[in-house]
Amino acid sequence: MKKAFSLLELIFTISIIAIIATVAIPKFSNTLEKANIVKLKSDISAIREGLTRYKTNFILKGEDNFEQENLDKDELLFKKVIDYNIISSKSGGSWEKISNNSYNAYVNSTDFVEFIYDKDNFTFDCNIKKNIYCEKLTQ
Numbered sequence: 001m002k003k004a005f006s007l008l009e010l011i012f013t014i015s016i017i018a019i020i021a022t023v024a025i026p027k028f029s030n031t032l033e034k035a036n037i038v039k040l041k042s043d044i045s046a047i048r049e050g051l052t053r054y055k056t057n058f059i060l061k062g063e064d065n066f067e068q069e070n071l072d073k074d075e076l077l078f079k080k081v082i083d084y085n086i087i088s089s090k091s092g093g094s095w096e097k098i099s100n101n102s103y104n105a106y107v108n109s110t111d112f113v114e115f116i117y118d119k120d121n122f123t124f125d126c127n128i129k130k131n132i133y134c135e136k137l138t139q
Contacts, residue, residue, distance in 0.1 A: 032092065032108075033092070033107060033108055035093070036092040036093035036106075036107050036108060037107060037133070037136055037137060039093040040093060040105045040107065040137050041137055041138075043078075043082075043086065043095070043105070044105070044115075044124070044137060044138065046078075046082045046084075047071075047078050047081060047082060047124050048124050050078065050080075050081030050082045050083075051071075051081050051117075051122045051123075051124060052122070053081070054080065054081050054122075055122045070100060071117060072097065075087060075088065077095050077097055077103070078095075089106075090104075090106055090109065091106060091109055092106055092107060092108040092109055093106065093107075094106050096112075098114070101116060101117040101118070101119060102114060102115070102116055102117070103115045103117070105126075105137065107133050107137075111133060112133075113126045113131045113133045113134045113137055114126060114127070114130070114131070125138070126138065
């Protein structure tokens with residue numbers, strides 16, 4: 001007698017794997033988005049803290065004229081105010097520079113939040129009324 005699986009056993013096993021995959025894939029997708037949100041929240045916190053530090057350094061030095069225009073250095077975003085590198089990209093959990101004072105924070109490859117750097121008030125915020133992810137990223 002051959003040692004093999006019957007057709008019924010194979011169908012039963014495949015159906016169990018399909019049920020597990022149906023439950024697991026949406027959970028994994030949600031986990032990835034949550035991880036991207038946590039990463040972006042960390043970046044936002046570091047950027048805001050860096051802006052405060054940047055402004056405070058100039059005030060303590062007694063200098064009135066300091067460069068408020070650009071936070072970036074070459075291709076590295078926010079390099080003048082944070083200690084680690086952020087390279088512009090459109091993937092989840094990353095940033096893209098739109099203009100001199102506007103940045104998109106990508107929650108995933110399609111959804112993003114626009115952040116505006118107000119050089120006069122040293123603020124870095126998004127518009128909560130425009131985007132549901134803005135509130136998640138700034139709370």
